[in-house]
Amino acid sequence: MPAEGSGRSSAAPDAADGTRSSRKRLIGFTWAVLTVLIFAGWFVVTRFSVTRILTVWDLTALRYGIGAILLAPVLLRALPPKAWRNGFIFSALWGAPFAALVALGVQMTSAGRAASVTPTLMPVFAGLLGWLLLRQPPGWIRLAGYAAIAAGLCGLILTAAGGQGAPSLLGLGFLALAAAMWAGYTLLLRGSGLNPLQSAALICFWSGLIYVPLYLVLGIGHLGQAPTAEIAVQGFYQGVLMSIVALISFNRAVTLLGASAAAAMIALVPVIASLLAIVFLGEVPTMAEGISIAFIVAGVLLVTRPAPARRRE
Numbered sequence: 001m002p003a004e005g006s007g008r009s010s011a012a013p014d015a016a017d018g019t020r021s022s023r024k025r026l027i028g029f030t031w032a033v034l035t036v037l038i039f040a041g042w043f044v045v046t047r048f049s050v051t052r053i054l055t056v057w058d059l060t061a062l063r064y065g066i067g068a069i070l071l072a073p074v075l076l077r078a079l080p081p082k083a084w085r086n087g088f089i090f091s092a093l094w095g096a097p098f099a100a101l102v103a104l105g106v107q108m109t110s111a112g113r114a115a116s117v118t119p120t121l122m123p124v125f126a127g128l129l130g131w132l133l134l135r136q137p138p139g140w141i142r143l144a145g146y147a148a149i150a151a152g153l154c155g156l157i158l159t160a161a162g163g164q165g166a167p168s169l170l171g172l173g174f175l176a177l178a179a180a181m182w183a184g185y186t187l188l189l190r191g192s193g194l195n196p197l198q199s200a201a202l203i204c205f206w207s208g209l210i211y212v213p214l215y216l217v218l219g220i221g222h223l224g225q226a227p228t229a230e231i232a233v234q235g236f237y238q239g240v241l242m243s244i245v246a247l248i249s250f251n252r253a254v255t256l257l258g259a260s261a262a263a264a265m266i267a268l269v270p271v272i273a274s275l276l277a278i279v280f281l282g283e284v285p286t287m288a289e290g291i292s293i294a295f296i297v298a299g300v301l302l303v304t305r306p307a308p309a310r311r312r313e
Helices: 002-050 056-070 072-076 081-094 096-108 111-133 139-158 169-189 196-218 228-257 259-266 269-281 287-303
Strands: none
Touching: 002 056, 002 096, 002 111, 002 228, 002 259, 002 269, 056 072, 056 096, 056 196, 056 228, 072 196, 081 096, 081 169, 081 196, 096 111, 096 169, 096 196, 111 139, 111 169, 111 259, 111 269, 111 287, 139 259, 139 287, 169 228, 169 259, 196 228, 228 259, 259 287, 269 287
């Protein structure tokens, strides 16, 4: 009888732990899905404006200028010097420099290829950096997932629709570098001690402090020539959704799922972006592009697959 009671009492904590773990993972996936939707829409919204009057420099100024203003109250609380240093590093990895590299990649290739390269390579770089720097081997299942993502990426680049010709190698290099920077940010975030809101506020603060004055001094803006409605839409999407909501949701996904799994979810951005392009831009992917997207989805499922738990003695 005591043995039976002991067995029930030990099984109850195991069930509770499993429930909490499943709930935590579900919440993490919810944050990751929100991030994917915002990022995917960003390529469509950005493409709409940069082919008209506004430039990528205007959108970057709106993104970090508005974000810095809205998140300024978060920084009024006393933060240790280490937090400010971490925030500066984060802004270099996922702030204005990251946005500038992606913008240059979009200019030198296309929005579709940019959406296919940077978000897709990011989980691959995150896994490789975790393996090399943190001694966290990904295992054969995740390696197969990375290989599938890379294969899908190559397929999307080679089968890009629209008759755009051969992609610029320099532009692809900018996009790959941006992916590596993004991956570095995901690995550093978890050990920084910053919560998602603090991290987003510091990224916007440092990016706005450095970039916006340069933007004004160099006189590279076209905001005065754009319609008010377009500026309002871009201000909301760039300054609120991208600078605040997406940063917080992605940071929460990293915290709850881990850097590799959260990064792999971002690889779904090209898939969602392709669906949005069909609806809003009338760009239907070819059969070859559909196969490439299927490879990416399969890779994401493999990489985000939870590691098997060790059996209790």
